Amino acid sequence: MIVSAMTGASQLCIFDQYCELGLGTPAHLHAVEEVLSVIDGEAKVWLGDERERVTAGQSVITPAGYRHGFTNIVETMLHARATLAAPIFEASYDHRAELSRRFVLPTAVRR
Numbered sequence: 706m707i708v709s710a711m712t713g714a715s716q717l718c719i720f721d722q723y724c725e726l727g728l729g730t731p732a733h734l735h736a737v738e739e740v741l742s743v744i745d746g747e748a749k750v751w752l753g754d755e756r757e758r759v760t761a762g763q764s765v766i767t768p769a770g771y772r773h774g775f776t777n778i779v780e781t782m783l784h785a786r787a788t789l790a791a792p793i794f795e796a797s798y799d800h801r802a803e804l805s806r807r808f809v810l811p812t813a814v815r816r
Contacts (some may be wrong), residue, residue: 716808718789729776729783731775732799737790739767741775750775771811772799 706712708719721744722730729748741750748792750759752773759765759775769790777783811814 706794707786709794713790716790716792718787718792718794720787720794722783722785722787723779724783724785726777732772732774733796734770734772735767735789735791735796737769739773739790740788741765741767741773742788743785744784744786746775746777746781746785747779748775748783748785750780799816 706718706720707742708714708717710718729814732751741759741761745761747758747760749766750757750773752765752767753771757765758778775785
């Protein structure tokens with residue numbers, strides 16, 4: 706995590722993801738808005754029923770509650786940055802093999 710509750714943020718969670726060809730993030734949703742920016746590489750990004758090729762320097766804004774995900778579609782490493790409108794990362798995944806995830810501060814570190 707670049708920015709989150711763990712770094713003292715109260716409104717944002719920002720983190721980078723690096724994915725090889727064919728890898729990415731499975732379909733999921735958040736209770737808050739997310740901006741997914743491609744820093745390097747190319748990705749197929751889906752938002753609901755829409756599919757788009759997103760290249761370096763482009764971003765996709767995902768409204769709260771919309772299912773979305775992405776996959777690296779080129780041989781080079783995909784570098785993507787996610788920015789969520791909450792200091793704690795929380796996601797619910799469609800696929801049963803993926804557990805819902807929530808990352809929060811350890812009790813001893815909370816303010």
